[in-house]
Amino acid sequence: MAPLRIGVLALQGDVSEHTDMVNLALKRMGLEGEAIKIKKKEQIDEIHGLIIPGGESTTMGRVSELYGLIKSIKDAALAGMPMLGTCAGLILMAKKVQDAKMGETKQPTLGLLEVEVVRNAFGRQRESFETNVKIPKIGKKPFPGVFIRAPIIGSILSNDVEVLAHHDDKIVTVQQDGLIGIAFHPELADDTRLHELFIELILKSTFKNRFSKEDA
Numbered sequence: 520m521a522p523l524r525i526g527v528l529a530l531q532g533d534v535s536e537h538t539d540m541v542n543l544a545l546k547r548m549g550l551e552g553e554a555i556k557i558k559k560k561e562q563i564d565e566i567h568g569l570i571i572p573g574g575e576s577t578t579m580g581r582v583s584e585l586y587g588l589i590k591s592i593k594d595a596a597l598a599g600m601p602m603l604g605t606c607a608g609l610i611l612m613a614k615k616v617q618d619a620k621m622g623e624t625k626q627p628t629l630g631l632l633e634v635e636v637v638r639n640a641f642g643r644q645r646e647s648f649e650t651n652v653k654i655p656k657i658g659k660k661p662f663p664g665v666f667i668r669a670p671i672i673g674s675i676l677s678n679d680v681e682v683l684a685h686h687d688d689k690i691v692t693v694q695q696d697g698l699i700g701i702a703f704h705p706e707l708a709d710d711t712r713l714h715e716l717f718i719e720l721i722l723k724s725t726f727k728n729r730f731s732k733e734d735a
């Protein structure tokens with residue numbers, strides 16, 4: 520297997536926090552590979568998986584559309600490329616988006632994750648907070664969830680979507696085959712387990728063999 524190349528969409532937002540976490544997670548897992556900052560659509564052909572970071576989903580969506588990235592990311596995901604979206608990244612991956620105050624937003628999204636996301640769902644008083652999130656799939660120890668103007672997953676639109684975590688009674692982490700959506704910021708926590716879960720998904724996917732012919 521070729522060394523893993525994990526892309527982080529680098530138009531805006533928490534980019535280097537994610538590349539640092541990916542590199543640390545790879546090291547902890549004893550895997551060869553690296554995180555790569557993705558700015559151009561051609562680079563989507565060079566990676567085994569993609570992370571979309573937190574930031575501002577409307578800006579990220581518009582810029583991605585402008586650079587032709589929406590289409591190439593979508594094509595790659597439909598061909599099986601695993602993806603992880605955190606906060607604004609989750610919004611960008613969703614099929615439907617509502618704003619908690621303004622209702623339906625007409626912002627461009629990838630429409631890959633069969634969920635409806637509600638932006639800014641915690642309101643002004645709780646714009647940002649840190650709380651322990653229970654995620655049985657990654658172990659008993661709760662995950663330190665950093666929520667910043669965070670969305671929630673308001674509804675699930677398909678049986679293919681598995682709920683991985685709640686906060687209070689709100690859904691904050693989901694998985695749909697190779698796609699993971701997280702409402703908070705795992706890249707800001709001192710815990711690589713969610714990045715490791717994503718890397719495991721890549722290892723299980725056929726996408727990990729994407730370049731094996733050329734490498735053989």
Ligand code: GLN
Pocket residue numbers: 572573574575576577605606607608610638639667668669670
């Ligand atoms: N509220 C932001 C948005 O809708 C997301 C915030 C974040 O990524 N921290 O894009």
